[in-house]
Amino acid sequence: MIKFFKIIALLEGISLLALFSNMLFIKPSNFDLYKSFLFPIGMSHGILFIAYIALAVLFKYENKYSFKTFFIISLASFIPFGTFYIEKKYLNKLQ
Known part of the structure; x- marks a missing residue:
């Protein structure tokens, strides 16, 4: 499971x-391409966020x-590169 x-x-x-x-790189240059990527990326991120x-x-x-450790692990899903930090700091200790 780990x-x-x-x-x-x-x-x-x-x-x-x-x-x-x-949002940052494609939207300013090509709005139609941004809109076509938004739904699949957003939907996959939403499903992965709920699973996380x-x-x-x-x-x-x-x-x-x-509760403090759980809060840190949960908060990391909102911060860019946060889940990578959690994987190194908390999840590698469990193996």
Whole structure:
């Protein structure tokens, strides 16, 4: 299960960066291309975000994390490159 959480954390971080890249780099230059990429990137990011938070809740109870640790892991999904940090700091300790 830890391997699955690490994969979801990695994919969630990549999808957040793809969403920001679409918004920052493609939108100013080509609005039609931006609109065509927005739905698939946004939908995949939404699904991965929900999976990441659900797995964080499961890991909180499975590994008896404190609320502070759970809050940090959950907050990392809102910050660019945050899930990569969580993978290195918290998830590698569990293996």
